[in-house]
Amino acid sequence: MTRIFSGVKPTGHLTLGNYLGAVRRWADVDQRRADALFCVVDLHALTVDHDPARVRRLSRQAATLLLASGLDPRLCTVFVQSHVDEHARLSYLLECVATDGEMRRMIQYKEKSARERERGGSVRLSLLTYPVLMAADILAYGTDEVPVGDDQAQHVELARDLAVRFNQRYGHTFVVPRATRPAVAARVMNLQEPTSKMGKSEDVGPGIVYLLDEPDVIRKKVMRAVTDSGRDVVYDREAGPGVANLLEILAACGGGDPEALSGTYASYGALKKDVADAVVEVLRPVQQRHKELCADPAYVEDVLRQGAEKARKTARPTVDEAYAAIGLLPAG
Numbered sequence: 001m002t003r004i005f006s007g008v009k010p011t012g013h014l015t016l017g018n019y020l021g022a023v024r025r026w027a028d029v030d031q032r033r034a035d036a037l038f039c040v041v042d043l044h045a046l047t048v049d050h051d052p053a054r055v056r057r058l059s060r061q062a063a064t065l066l067l068a069s070g071l072d073p074r075l076c077t078v079f080v081q082s083h084v085d086e087h088a089r090l091s092y093l094l095e096c097v098a099t100d101g102e103m104r105r106m107i108q109y110k111e112k113s114a115r116e117r118e119r120g121g122s123v124r125l126s127l128l129t130y131p132v133l134m135a136a137d138i139l140a141y142g143t144d145e146v147p148v149g150d151d152q153a154q155h156v157e158l159a160r161d162l163a164v165r166f167n168q169r170y171g172h173t174f175v176v177p178r179a180t181r182p183a184v185a186a187r188v189m190n191l192q193e194p195t196s197k198m199g200k201s202e203d204v205g206p207g208i209v210y211l212l213d214e215p216d217v218i219r220k221k222v223m224r225a226v227t228d229s230g231r232d233v234v235y236d237r238e239a240g241p242g243v244a245n246l247l248e249i250l251a252a253c254g255g256g257d258p259e260a261l262s263g264t265y266a267s268y269g270a271l272k273k274d275v276a277d278a279v280v281e282v283l284r285p286v287q288q289r290h291k292e293l294c295a296d297p298a299y300v301e302d303v304l305r306q307g308a309e310k311a312r313k314t315a316r317p318t319v320d321e322a323y324a325a326i327g328l329l330p331a332g
Contacts, residue, residue: 001034001035002033002034002035002144002145003034003035003036003037003141003142003143003144003145003175004030004034004035004036004037004143004144004145004146004147005036005037005038005039005137005138005141005143005146005177006022006026006030006037006038006039006146006147006148007038007039007040007041007081007137008022008023008039008040008041008062008066009040009041009042009044009045010040010041010042010045010055010058010059010061010062011044011045011048011050011058012058012199013058013061013210013211013212014061014062014065014210014211015188015198015199015208015209015210015211016188016198016209016210016211016249016279016283017187017188017189017197017198017199018211019069019211019282019283019286020188020249020252020253020282021187021188022147022148023065023066023069023071024069024070025147026038026066026069026071026076026147027069027070027071027072028070030076030147031071031072031075031076032075034144034145036075036076036077037076037077037079037141037143037311037314038066038071038076038077038078038079039078039079039080039081039137039311040059040062040063040066040079040080040081041081041134041137042055042059042080042081042082043081043082043087043088043133044081044130044133044134045058045059046126047112047124047126047127047130048112048116048124048127049121059080060300063078063080063300063303063304064290064293064294064300065211065212065286065290066078067289067293067300067303068286068287068289068290068292068293069211069286069289073303073306073307077307077310077311077314078303078304078307079304079307079308079310079311080304080307080308081137083304083305083308083311084308084311084312084315085312086136086140086312086315086316086318086319087133087136087137087140087315088133088136089319089323090136090139090140090315090318090319091129091132091133091135091136093136093166093322093323093326094132094135094136094139094162094166095129095132096326097162097165097166097169098129098132098158098162102158102161103128103129103131103132104128106131106154106155106158107151107154108131108151108154108155109127109128109131112127113127113128131155131158132158132162134155134158134159135155135158135159135162135163138156138177139159139162139163139174139175139177139318140315140318140319141311141314141315141318142174142175142314142318143175143177144175144177144178145177145178145179145180146159146177146178146179146180147179147180147181148179148180148181151187151197152179153179153181156177156178156179157179159177160176160177160178163175163176163177164176166322166325166326170322170325170326170327171325173318173321173322173325174318174322188245188248188249188252189241189245190205190207190208191206191207191208191209191221191222191225191226191245192205192206192224192225192226193207193226194225194226194241194242194245195241206220206221206224207221207225207226208221209221209222209279211283211286211290212287212290213283215280215284218276218279218280218283219276219280222246222272222275222276222279223272223273223276225242225245225246225272225275226242227240227242227243227246227268227272228240228241228242228243231267231268233247233262233263233265233266233267233271234262235258235259235261235262243262243268243271244258246271246272246275247259247261247262247271249275249278249279250271250274250275250278253275253278253279253281253282254278
C-alpha cells in the first residue's frame with residue numbers, strides 16, 4: 001500500500017490556507033487511500049526564538065485541530081514528532097550525507113535568516129539544518145508520497161536527493177519519495193497581501209483567516225480583502241492576484257473551478273460575500289468538533305500516545321538499517 005507522510009509546524013495558529021491547501025485533503029482523500037501518517041512537527045518550531053509554553057500549547061491545539069478536521073486514528077496515524085526518537089536519530093545520519101551548499105541554497109533558509117538578521121538577531125544553526133530533519137521525517141517511514149504546498153516542494157526534492165545519495169553510497173535503505181499537490185488552492189494567499197502566502201507564523205493580521213476565528217471575524221476579514229484596480233471579476237493570477245485568490249478560495253470551499261466562477265460575478269462585493277459565506281460554512285464543522293475535543297483532552301492524549309507507539313514501530317526498522325548501513329555498531 002502507498003505510504004503518505006505530512007505534518008504541520010506549531011509556530012502559529014492553523015489557518016484557512018493550512019486547511020484548504022493540505023489538511024482537508026488529508027482527511028477526505030489521503031487517509032482513505034493509503035497508509036497515512038500525520039505529524040505535529042514540534043522540533044521544527046525550535047529553529048527560531050520561541051516561548052516553550054506557547055510551543056506546547058500550539059502543539060496540542062494543532063493536534064486537536066487535525067482530529068477536528070476529520071483525521072481518524074482508526075484510518076491513519078496522528079502523533080507528535082518529538083515523541084518518536086527516530087526523527088532525531090536519522091537526522092544526524094542525513095546531515096552526514098547532506099552538504100553545506102545544499103542547505104544554504106534552500107529558499108526558506110535564505111528568507112528566514114535574512115529576516116532574523118534584519119531584526120538584529122542571531123541565526124540558529126538548526127534553521128540551516130532543519131531541511132535535513134524534514135528529510136528524516138519523511139524517509140524514516142518509507143514514505144512514497146508527501147502531500148505539500150508549492151513552498152515545500154524544494155524540501156521534498158532534498159529528501160529525494162539524500163535518499164538517492166545514501167542508497168548509492170551505503171546500499172539501498174530508503175524509499176525515494178515524491179511530492180503531490182492538490183489541484184486547487186495549493187497555496188492560499190494573504191487577503192491583504194495576495195502575493196504572499198497566508199502563513200500561520202504571523203500572529204496577527206487582517207489578511208489571515210484562522211481555523212478558530214469566529215464567523216463575524218471571518219466575514220470582516222474577507223470583506224476587507226484587497227482586490228484589484230479594475231472592476232471586472234477575472235481570474236488572472238498575474239494581473240489580478242487579489243481577485244484570483246478569492247476565486248481560488250471559493251473554488252476550494254465548494255469544489256468548483258476558479259476560472260468558471262469568475263464569469264458568474266458582476267462585482268467584487270458579491271464575490272466577497274459568497275467567499276465569506278463559503279469559508280464560514282466550511283469551517284463550521286471543524287470548529288464544532290474542536291470544541292468537543294477540547295472538552296475531552298484525555299482522548300486527544302490517548303490518540304497521540306498510541307500514534308507515537310505506532311509511528312515508532314514503523315520507523316525503527318528503517319532507522320536501525322540506516323545505522324548499520326552507514327557503519328555504526330549495533331547497540332547489542
